[in-house]
Amino acid sequence: MKLTVNGEQKELDDGTALQVLIDEMNLEGKRYAVEVNREIVPKRQHPEYVLKEGDVVEVVHAVGGG
Amino acid sequence: MTDKKLVIAGKEYNSRLMVGTGKYKDFDETRKAIEVSGAEMITVAIRRTNMGQNSDEPNLLDYLSPDKYTFLPNTAGCFTAEDAIRTCRLARELLDDHTLVKLEVLGDQKTLFPDVIQTMQAAEVLIKEGFEIMVYTNDDPIIAKQFEDMGCVAVMPLAAPIGSGLGIRNPYNILTIIENANVPVVVDAGVGTASDAAIAMELGCDGVLMNTAIAGAQDPVLMASAMKKAIEAGREAFLAGRIPRKRFASASSPIDGTIF
Numbered sequence: 542m543k544l545t546v547n548g549e550q551k552e553l554d555d556g557t558a559l560q561v562l563i564d565e566m567n568l569e570g571k572r573y574a575v576e577v578n579r580e581i582v583p584k585r586q587h588p589e590y591v592l593k594e595g596d597v598v599e600v601v602h603a604v605g606g607g
Numbered sequence: 608m609t610d611k612k613l614v615i616a617g618k619e620y621n622s623r624l625m626v627g628t629g630k631y632k633d634f635d636e637t638r639k640a641i642e643v644s645g646a647e648m649i650t651v652a653i654r655r656t657n658m659g660q661n662s663d664e665p666n667l668l669d670y671l672s673p674d675k676y677t678f679l680p681n682t683a684g685c686f687t688a689e690d691a692i693r694t695c696r697l698a699r700e701l702l703d704d705h706t707l708v709k710l711e712v713l714g715d716q717k718t719l720f721p722d723v724i725q726t727m728q729a730a731e732v733l734i735k736e737g738f739e740i741m742v743y744t745n746d747d748p749i750i751a752k753q754f755e756d757m758g759c760v761a762v763m764p765l766a767a768p769i770g771s772g773l774g775i776r777n778p779y780n781i782l783t784i785i786e787n788a789n790v791p792v793v794v795d796a797g798v799g800t801a802s803d804a805a806i807a808m809e810l811g812c813d814g815v816l817m818n819t820a821i822a823g824a825q826d827p828v829l830m831a832s833a834m835k836k837a838i839e840a841g842r843e844a845f846l847a848g849r850i851p852r853k854r855f856a857s858a859s860s861p862i863d864g865t866i867f
Contacts, residue, residue, distance in 0.1 A: 546658065547655040547656065547658055548655065549658055566656060566658065568656065571666055571668070572668055572701055572702070573656060573701065574653075574697045574698070574700035574701035575700075576693065576696075576697055579693060581696050581697065581700050583700060584700070599655060599697070600655065600656045601653050601654060601655055601656065601697050601701065602653075602654065602656045602666065602668075602701065603651040603652070603653060603667055603668055603678070603680065603698075603701060603702075604629075604651065604652050604653075604654045604667055605627070605628040605629040605630070605631060605634075605637060605651065605652065605667055606627060606628060606629040606650055606651055606652025606654075606681055606683050606818075607627025607628070607629045607630070607650055607652075607681070607683065607769070607770075607796075607816075607817075607818025607819065607822075
């Protein structure tokens with residue numbers, strides 16, 4: 542299935558859990574937050590949250606800013 | 608005399624200087640400058656992670672801990688109420704139910720002036736969702752009061768455009784905002800050097816928030832030190848009560864007892 546992650550097209554196996562995508566992004570031990578189709582998905586739901594075709598995923602972290 | 612502490616959203620702060628974390632050469636410089644500034648509240652931006660991020664790539668939060676500083680996530684770069692709302696929700700998730708945010712919704716790229724109507728729409732939704740909002744706004748006393756009435760925990764009028772370093776362009780409006788306010792007034796944006804920060808504090812502002820003035824200085828760590836002193840000096844001068852301005856001289860030495 543095709544979906545969009547941080548503005549980029551991505552191909553994932555059908556039924557992939559959000560956590561699998563996050564693990565691929567090497568974010569262990571870091572603070573991040575995830576939104577799917579403009580809705581927050583709380584961290585504790587990531588393992589069972591199943592992504593689907595066309596989902597728009599945003600993974601964010603804190604950066605320097607004023 | 609001992610000054611009363613600055614209280615924002617129920618939390619006390621010893622420092623009246625708040626600083627941003629952007630535009631530094633590296634995280635080490637960021638940390639040093641912020642340490643020297645004495646600031647206890649620091650702003651951060653919320654941005655996409657890099658795809659396939661290298662796990663040992665340094666991260667801002669490795670240098671500045673949310674345990675040591677009060678984080679103030681901002682909505683910088685948002686031009687619509689919806690984007691600002693989404694950004695605040697992400698920030699709350701990112702920082703474990705943290706509800707204090709700096710709300711800014713910008714009008715255009717050239718001026719980065721606030722879009723007050725979009726900012727108000729965002730504030731209304733966010734306050735209902737339990738966010739504590741420090742709102743970036745124009746130096747407009749009527750609008751500032753409206754943000755307070757909506758329930759914002761601090762009103763943050765600009766001194767001049769973001770990053771411009773032009774200093775306080777409209778001190779009388781800032782003064783009116785301060786006189787009307789029952790929540791802290793923090794000048795946010797436009798400070799260029801230490802004297803600008805001192806002037807803001809002499810007007811009676813509760814605090815000043817700045818980023819570029821420190822990070823963009825030739826020596827950011829030294830400027831952070833200067834700003835700390837300027838904030839303290841300006842605050843003391845405000846509390847001390849300055850003399851009125853007079854058009855003509857008033858001798859400092861006695862007239863009686865002169866030898867001629």
